[in-house]
Amino acid sequence: MASSxxxxxxxxxxxxxxxxxxxxxxxxxxxxxxxxxxxxxxLYNDDYVTSIGVSVLTFxxxxxxxxxxxxxxxxxxxxxxxxxxxxxxxxxxxxxxxxFNFWTTLLPAIAFAGxxxxxxxxxxxxxxxxxxxIVTLGFGExxxxxxxxxxxxxxxxxxxxIPSPSLFGxxxxxxxxxxxxxxxxxxxxxxxxxxxxxxxxxxGWVAVREDEFAAEAVGVPTLNLKLLAYSMGGMWAGxxxxxxxxxxxxxxxxxxxxxxxxxxxxxxxxxxxxxxxxVILGAIxxxxxxxxxxxxxxxxxxxFAALLxxxxxxxPGGLWPQVRARRAPFVGLEDExxxxxxxxxxxxxxxxxxxxxxxRVKGLAQRFGGVxxxxxxxxxVHRGEILSMIGPNGAGKTxxxxxxxxxxxxxxxxxxxxxxxxxxxxxxxxxxxxxxRTFQGIRLFxxxxxxxxxxxxxxVRERNLPWQALLHSRGERRxxxxxxxxxxxxxxxxxxxxxxGRLATELSYADQRRVEIARALASEPMLVLLDEPAAGMNxxxxxxxxxxxxxxxxxxxxxxxIDHDMSLVMNVSDRVVVLxxxxxxxxxxxxxxxxxxxxxxxxxxxDDADDEAELAEATGGA
Amino acid sequence: xxxxxxxxxNGLTAGAFYALVALGYTIIYGIIRLINxxxxxxxxxxxxxxxxVLVSMGLQRLPVFLAIALAALASMVVTSVINVGILQFAxxxxxxxxxxxxxxxxxxxxxxxxxxxxxxxxxxxxxxPHLVTSSGVFIGGVRISYAQTIFFTISLVLxxxxxxxxxxxxxxxxxxxxAVDHDAAxxxxxxxxxxxxxxxxxxxxxAAAAGVMIGLYYTQINFFLGFLxxxxxxxxxxxxxxxxxxxxxxxxxxxxxxxxxxxxYLSGRWQDVFVFGVLITVLIIKPTGLFGERVAERM
Numbered sequence: 001m002a003s004s005x006x007x008x009x010x011x012x013x014x015x016x017x018x019x020x021x022x023x024x025x026x027x028x029x030x031x032x033x034x035x036x037x038x039x040x041x042x043l044y045n046d047d048y049v050t051s052i053g054v055s056v057l058t059f060x061x062x063x064x065x066x067x068x069x070x071x072x073x074x075x076x077x078x079x080x081x082x083x084x085x086x087x088x089x090x091x092x093x094x095x096x097x098x099x100f101n102f103w104t105t106l107l108p109a110i111a112f113a114g115x116x117x118x119x120x121x122x123x124x125x126x127x128x129x130x131x132x133x134i135v136t137l138g139f140g141e142x143x144x145x146x147x148x149x150x151x152x153x154x155x156x157x158x159x160x161x162i163p164s165p166s167l168f169g170x171x172x173x174x175x176x177x178x179x180x181x182x183x184x185x186x187x188x189x190x191x192x193x194x195x196x197x198x199x200x201x202x203x204g205w206v207a208v209r210e211d212e213f214a215a216e217a218v219g220v221p222t223l224n225l226k227l228l229a230y231s232m233g234g235m236w237a238g239x240x241x242x243x244x245x246x247x248x249x250x251x252x253x254x255x256x257x258x259x260x261x262x263x264x265x266x267x268x269x270x271x272x273x274x275x276x277x278x279v280i281l282g283a284i285x286x287x288x289x290x291x292x293x294x295x296x297x298x299x300x301x302x303x304f305a306a307l308l309x310x311x312x313x314x315x316p317g318g319l320w321p322q323v324r325a326r327r328a329p330f331v332g333l334e335d336e337x338x339x340x341x342x343x344x345x346x347x348x349x350x351x352x353x354x355x356x357x358x359x360r361v362k363g364l365a366q367r368f369g370g371v372x373x374x375x376x377x378x379x380x381v382h383r384g385e386i387l388s389m390i391g392p393n394g395a396g397k398t399x400x401x402x403x404x405x406x407x408x409x410x411x412x413x414x415x416x417x418x419x420x421x422x423x424x425x426x427x428x429x430x431x432x433x434x435x436x437r438t439f440q441g442i443r444l445f446x447x448x449x450x451x452x453x454x455x456x457x458x459x460v461r462e463r464n465l466p467w468q469a470l471l472h473s474r475g476e477r478r479x480x481x482x483x484x485x486x487x488x489x490x491x492x493x494x495x496x497x498x499x500x501g502r503l504a505t506e507l508s509y510a511d512q513r514r515v516e517i518a519r520a521l522a523s524e525p526m527l528v529l530l531d532e533p534a535a536g537m538n539x540x541x542x543x544x545x546x547x548x549x550x551x552x553x554x555x556x557x558x559x560x561x562i563d564h565d566m567s568l569v570m571n572v573s574d575r576v577v578v579l580x581x582x583x584x585x586x587x588x589x590x591x592x593x594x595x596x597x598x599x600x601x602x603x604x605x606x607d608d609a610d611d612e613a614e615l616a617e618a619t620g621g622a
Numbered sequence: 623x624x625x626x627x628x629x630x631x632n633g634l635t636a637g638a639f640y641a642l643v644a645l646g647y648t649i650i651y652g653i654i655r656l657i658n659x660x661x662x663x664x665x666x667x668x669x670x671x672x673x674x675v676l677v678s679m680g681l682q683r684l685p686v687f688l689a690i691a692l693a694a695l696a697s698m699v700v701t702s703v704i705n706v707g708i709l710q711f712a713x714x715x716x717x718x719x720x721x722x723x724x725x726x727x728x729x730x731x732x733x734x735x736x737x738x739x740x741x742x743x744x745x746x747x748x749x750x751p752h753l754v755t756s757s758g759v760f761i762g763g764v765r766i767s768y769a770q771t772i773f774f775t776i777s778l779v780l781x782x783x784x785x786x787x788x789x790x791x792x793x794x795x796x797x798x799x800x801a802v803d804h805d806a807a808x809x810x811x812x813x814x815x816x817x818x819x820x821x822x823x824x825x826x827x828x829a830a831a832a833g834v835m836i837g838l839y840y841t842q843i844n845f846f847l848g849f850l851x852x853x854x855x856x857x858x859x860x861x862x863x864x865x866x867x868x869x870x871x872x873x874x875x876x877x878x879x880x881x882x883x884x885x886x887y888l889s890g891r892w893q894d895v896f897v898f899g900v901l902i903t904v905l906i907i908k909p910t911g912l913f914g915e916r917v918a919e920r921m
Binding site: 133 | 722724729734864906909
């Protein structure tokens, strides 16, 4: 295996270099090249070749749609053929049974498939992706069986004599015209898919794919986005279905089996998850390979399967993986606009006055099984202060954070933020209200660029709609530019502008923590909760962090900080809350707390606990 | 009433087969978190190996129980070898890289096994010998054939065996530990690769047993039988709570019963819609399946 891998490397290395170089061209130029190459097919003027080309285009269209669901949003869908079927049947019924013109059936086909996507999506949104796999598979089968048993469309025989479309009086019947129509539809689909990929929506989807929990906690409305992914994915398939029905002129349920769903899934994964050139390549492989192997007759799918496995083994990331890193993400942004961002007050201003309680926690309690993680905790955070929460490991600090930010539901207690109770708001709504957080264990979106991670935060206050992202409308472009500008501002704020284009995982531990802080601040919070930001930092970095926390406060943001580093906490905090075994044992200025006998006991005095606490501090907590 | 009992008996028999195959999905999912799409097709291969031994090699002329035992044994050995081969070749290189990539190689393996069987055994139906008589006893209008009694009993014994293996042996404990956390298991001195291989062998043994019994019970097999069987077995595993061994057994029996009742009282045309409808409803109400999953969520 090793030697074959090396041999393969010598072949693939130049290929990936070419790919990289192509990737650096402007995207419209890449598209033009693809179109140019695609036009060679009808010029070759062989009906057999062109009809394979039409199949490739159909699969590419399907792949672009499924790519939204699986590639962007990371939702496994094994029943995608169902939406294709719904689109195809819509066109078949409307043209054959109701006498409509082909073109008028396109919108209904898209709409019905989109609605079907929402119907499938809504009840299944809370399922984890492996369960989603079987539910979508079941959905695909159910739809196919429904069509098989539906007498109006002649059950298993299906609908025949679907008319071909006509345009300006010409009947578009031959393969070449289908090829051209298909090419145009695929082009539109590619442009839309690309617009989506680099929009607030696309970043939200990728965030859901990378870490759904963290996405919700930093302000991404994950449930809505998943539903939208299903619905949009369905629309693409609906369009492809309409095209397919007209092209083959007779459809029946056996065209929409699990095999088709798995072929579409295969094509986007061998192409490279989330990658648009990958979809095209994948479609060519999945349609073309069996055609090339036609001479092998019965053995062709055997060989196809073997090749498929080999491709996956040698390129687990796909043939043309998507790389979201960018060389210079901020090129073209004016410095004057930069200044406006820096000086502009946050959109959201607290309604409570400076020094009053912006966050009130009353009687908070949380249990896990029989363990009281948090037991009747009450404290206030005053607007404009830096409050630290300290305590030995297991004291319940992170649990308090989780309850405040809505990530966990407390068993009892009341949390008021900026004068209003938080009730049972979802985490992303709490972020929208003006509270942001970082995580104890770093939870950046790994396969996204650093600046995109921060843009996720910056997009929390945007209001543009999905269709604007699809069309890349003027309003959406303005929002994008603003979000990019803010990403630059906050990355500069934490000292990481230079690293903006790299992938989040390429940064050092301390830098990743800074990106998390930038992501939280970009949502323009009134209150930010930092969970052990100094963990894993060296003394110099800790000093820098201390200054940064003060600067955050100076920008008008109230700060709540958890940390184990006593010198950091005591230096930077206005007040300190000490938790031990789920209860508040002391509260006050750093000096007061340091001299409190209960605090000294909690940290040093008890025989059974001191070793653990010290050990925890030495290892930076777990 | 007797009709209802008849449907129950038929449903339990089919359900026992689903349960055996479902166990294979659940064991493998529990350990490496892979929906092993090739598992249904492995069962199909198991059925064909049994057929080869009984028909092509002519062992059906031996005494019935000896013939079946040899066929099952041969089938178990061959499917175990195949399954470990699949693991080593197609899954292991990708284990720590990309779950989606393994999913695709599993789909590829499914297509591969189907087409291999198509090439070797042909596209048509192959007939199993009628070794286990379909005669049986009538109790109050309900016919319980010997085949049903024997196969149901064997299935229960196999399931009990697997359950005790997982519950009471060191290897079984290692397997359950692996299901929770690979790294911790490795640090505790568990030979992770070996345990995974054993899980694949166990899954193959159960699949082979199911395959041979399905052949003997329905007496007709073809290269495509693994698809529907696998689908139903996978559904059973999820219904019971994936990763959960008793859950897969119960799930299999429930799916078998549901199908039998639906085909009997409503119509065979709707049985898959009915089964999937129930599955989706259960998952919406209880997202971890009837018995709850036994896979630790990694936050």
